[in-house]
Amino acid sequence: MSAPAIVGTIDEPPTAPPSRRERRADQNRSESSSHNRGPLMTTAGYVGMTVALLIVAVPLFWIIITSFKERGDIYVRPAQWWPNPATTENYHDVTTRIPFSNYFRNSLIITGVTSTVKIVLGVISAYALSLLRFPGRGIVFLVVIAALMVPNQITVISNYALVAQLGWRNTYQGIIIPLAGVAFGTFLMRNQFLSLPGEIIEAARLDGAGPLKLLWKVVLPMSWPTLVAFSLITVVNEWNEYLWPFLMSDDERVAPLPVGLTQLQNNDGVTNWGPVMAGTVLAMVPILVLFLVLQRQMIKGLTAGALKG
Amino acid sequence: MATVYFDEATRRFAGHDKSAVDSITLDIADGEFLVLVGPSGCGKSTTLRMLAGLEPINGGRILVDGHDQQGVRPRDRDIAMVFQSYALYPNMTAAQNMAFALDNAKVSKSETKSRVAEAAKILELDELLDRKPGSLSGGQRQRVAMGRAIVRNPKVFCMDEPLSNLDAKLRVSTRSQIAGLQRRLGITTVYVTHDQVEAMTMGHRVAVLRDGRLQQVDTPERLYDHPVNTFVASFIGSPSITLVESKVEQGVASVHGLAVPLQRDVAARAGGSVVVGFRPESWRIVGAGDGAGDGARSETGVESLAISVDLVESLGSESFVYGRPVGAEEASRVTVRLEKRTHLRVGDVVNVVPNQGEVHVFDASTGDRISD
Numbered sequence A: 001m002s003a004p005a006i007v008g009t010i011d012e013p014p015t016a017p018p019s020r021r022e023r024r025a026d027q028n029r030s031e032s033s034s035h036n037r038g039p040l041m042t043t044a045g046y047v048g049m050t051v052a053l054l055i056v057a058v059p060l061f062w063i064i065i066t067s068f069k070e071r072g073d074i075y076v077r078p079a080q081w082w083p084n085p086a087t088t089e090n091y092h093d094v095t096t097r098i099p100f101s102n103y104f105r106n107s108l109i110i111t112g113v114t115s116t117v118k119i120v121l122g123v124i125s126a127y128a129l130s131l132l133r134f135p136g137r138g139i140v141f142l143v144v145i146a147a148l149m150v151p152n153q154i155t156v157i158s159n160y161a162l163v164a165q166l167g168w169r170n171t172y173q174g175i176i177i178p179l180a181g182v183a184f185g186t187f188l189m190r191n192q193f194l195s196l197p198g199e200i201i202e203a204a205r206l207d208g209a210g211p212l213k214l215l216w217k218v219v220l221p222m223s224w225p226t227l228v229a230f231s232l233i234t235v236v237n238e239w240n241e242y243l244w245p246f247l248m249s250d251d252e253r254v255a256p257l258p259v260g261l262t263q264l265q266n267n268d269g270v271t272n273w274g275p276v277m278a279g280t281v282l283a284m285v286p287i288l289v290l291f292l293v294l295q296r297q298m299i300k301g302l303t304a305g306a307l308k309g
Numbered sequence B: 001m002a003t004v005y006f007d008e009a010t011r012r013f014a015g016h017d018k019s020a021v022d023s024i025t026l027d028i029a030d031g032e033f034l035v036l037v038g039p040s041g042c043g044k045s046t047t048l049r050m051l052a053g054l055e056p057i058n059g060g061r062i063l064v065d066g067h068d069q070q071g072v073r074p075r076d077r078d079i080a081m082v083f084q085s086y087a088l089y090p091n092m093t094a095a096q097n098m099a100f101a102l103d104n105a106k107v108s109k110s111e112t113k114s115r116v117a118e119a120a121k122i123l124e125l126d127e128l129l130d131r132k133p134g135s136l137s138g139g140q141r142q143r144v145a146m147g148r149a150i151v152r153n154p155k156v157f158c159m160d161e162p163l164s165n166l167d168a169k170l171r172v173s174t175r176s177q178i179a180g181l182q183r184r185l186g187i188t189t190v191y192v193t194h195d196q197v198e199a200m201t202m203g204h205r206v207a208v209l210r211d212g213r214l215q216q217v218d219t220p221e222r223l224y225d226h227p228v229n230t231f232v233a234s235f236i237g238s239p240s241i242t243l244v245e246s247k248v249e250q251g252v253a254s255v256h257g258l259a260v261p262l263q264r265d266v267a268a269r270a271g272g273s274v275v276v277g278f279r280p281e282s283w284r285i286v287g288a289g290d291g292a293g294d295g296a297r298s299e300t301g302v303e304s305l306a307i308s309v310d311l312v313e314s315l316g317s318e319s320f321v322y323g324r325p326v327g328a329e330e331a332s333r334v335t336v337r338l339e340k341r342t343h344l345r346v347g348d349v350v351n352v353v354p355n356q357g358e359v360h361v362f363d364a365s366t367g368d369r370i371s372d
């Protein structure tokens, strides 16, 4: 291992972080140098990018414009690509026809608690599995990996039986506790911790740092980008979680937004899609805001992960 | 302030049948500067890490101040380490890096502050205290790493090739800085390097390691003048010693035909063949008039060695001439040091004779020193 290179990867960017424009320029430069393989490859690259963008963006766009359409304009041929006339009726509808604020509150509670538990447990277990020595460490990690291989849908049945027996249906803990398993976070953070230069951790040990101080003052600050990415992924996942809360809740007492929105769908024999779309847009907003706030760290995290391979 | 004693300390990595560090016994005095030197992979870092408690011991003991360190956690050993990579905390400023250990030891804020300031003054880091490692140069990082060790005022300093990331000039100045600092602080220091110039110039004593085994521990002068075997002889000294395997007949070794008489007791211990070693400065050029080409003859063989020059290195104050004996072109190179600039050129033939009493004689099969 060449030591200077390691130091390089964890270094802070020199003094002031480059301004946004400089960073753009950097990206352009690296892009053009990596796509220097001739016009054919460049075209292929752009086509690929465009296709990917369309696949992601068109449904999103459709949801947003539909949420502003009048009921009669939703099913027309040829498709209408712009709401005409535009109306906010659907938004009004969502918030009055179902107890939207209750669902929203439930979503906040469930996502907040589950994510916090997941992130804390993920970090702590990963820390133990990577940096503390104890007998059976390898086996514990194998179990974690194995848990990662089992799809949620399979454990749902036994979980349901257990939680129902405890009388926890229609309670927050019934929804939250079975969701708080952390195999993914443990795996991700463990690999992040293992990728840190061992000498820094040894230096901290020699400097007399106890396990918690080591984690809090040395290991986590160096793992910040990965931790942010992991947290964001966790929050998004919890926010969108549907199957389990749907099984656990019957009404607005504890059901989160994704479950609540389905009530709109079935209210009157023929679904009125306008309010559904409006509800979906409203449900997306908090995550969008969170993403915008954490965006910089998130992108940094994703590149850092890519570089460390 | 502490003595360190390695008592047959051994480290064997799981899955390796050879020990990385093999029964090392080393007695380091209080306040001593001991340099551990040897080629890459010989176990220097492992030895140091065993002392710091970062590497478990599979046999033997390590005592600090007479106390067995078995089972003592690294953070309870009061040993400070300077790593080759410096291993600074990237999220902390230089000052925070230095203060970290004191924080952990619950030293008061004001005491911490004054100790950091003092270390910063010694190392000329005052201006850089608020910078993070990412915006420091290699030399500055090295000094922060030193500072982090100094502020702790530990029992023992461990330094693992702290200068290897610096450029040649900085290395020379930092070398003397570290040696001076150690003298001033008087803290027992174990210093690892693979650079034999560092080894020779910095330490009170030098320990030479090879394949996990300790070869010799001695003062730099003794190491140079009395290497215990051919490995130490060729590792210490630059350019390195010329070693020639030679036949011995009637107490006289024949080095490419050059007669090198052995002392009687040496001859008695030598078998049919020995390895004879000559330092570059142990040769003297003699006039070609003594019989150019094959030298003057005596009853036992030629008295000067004719070598044909194939490389000349002129360093200004001194020069080194490398050549092979005439008539033995596939033999190992002979290195000769000359005081001043030389007018010798590649292809020239010179006659050289070894200085009396500066010849090293080793056993041909074991490589151990025979001469005293």
Ligand SMILES: Nc1ncnc2c1ncn2[C@@H]1O[C@H](COP(=O)(O)OP(=O)(O)OP(=O)(O)O)[C@@H](O)[C@H]1O
Residues within 6 Å of the ligand: B013, B014, B016, B020, B038, B039, B040, B041, B042, B043, B044, B045, B046, B047, B194
């Ligand atoms: N963690 C490890 N697992 C297995 N073998 C190891 C480990 N660390 C070191 N070794 C082996 O132990 C031997 C000594 O290694 P060590 O790092 O002490 O060498 P060194 O003298 O410091 O070399 P260098 O000058 O290159 O730093 C080497 O052969 C190395 O391959």
Ligand SMILES: [Mg+2]
Residues within 6 Å of the ligand: B044, B045, B046, B160
């Ligand atoms: Mg080493």
